[in-house]
Amino acid sequence: MAQTISVGIKQLIEEGRKEIQEVTADEAMELAKRDDVVIVDIRDVRELWREGRIPGTFHVPRGMLEFWIDPASPYHKPKFAEDKTFIFHCASGMRSVLATQVAARMGLKPVYNLKGGFGGWKEAGGPVEAVEKK
Numbered sequence: 220m221a222q223t224i225s226v227g228i229k230q231l232i233e234e235g236r237k238e239i240q241e242v243t244a245d246e247a248m249e250l251a252k253r254d255d256v257v258i259v260d261i262r263d264v265r266e267l268w269r270e271g272r273i274p275g276t277f278h279v280p281r282g283m284l285e286f287w288i289d290p291a292s293p294y295h296k297p298k299f300a301e302d303k304t305f306i307f308h309c310a311s312g313m314r315s316v317l318a319t320q321v322a323a324r325m326g327l328k329p330v331y332n333l334k335g336g337f338g339g340w341k342e343a344g345g346p347v348e349a350v351e352k353k
């Protein structure tokens with residue numbers, strides 16, 4: 220039998236947006252100057268190779284996010300235990316709404332979504348660096 224998807228991405232993202240806090244690219248650029256701010260890039264590594272990245276970002280494969288955040292997980296990354304402000308981004312700001320939502324739900328704070336994602340960052344004149352394919 221064919222599947223009936225009753226909740227689509229549009230609804231998930233709209234609902235997610237109501238639960239999270241967001242920053243604009245201009246705000247993120249100001250925040251990125253601080254030592255206590257971590258920009259978390261959840262894009263696929265192939266997107267980083269193709270498009271580059273925001274300098275200094277922490278790349279987290281979306282599939283590992285919850286496992287890297289949870290201190291009880293064998294895959295936990297200490298970066299997520301630090302007393303920092305986290306700004307999540309993807310390409311256009313949609314996947315990162317859902318990532319920000321789950322991270323906030325898990326207790327990570329403060330955590331923000333970057334509105335417009337990497338595209339918005341570039342449009343606002345934010346710096347970008349190349350990522351070498353390993």
Ligand SMILES: O=S(=O)([O-])[S-]
Nearest residue numbers: 310311312313314
């Ligand atoms: O999820 S997305 O905004 O990067 S297309």
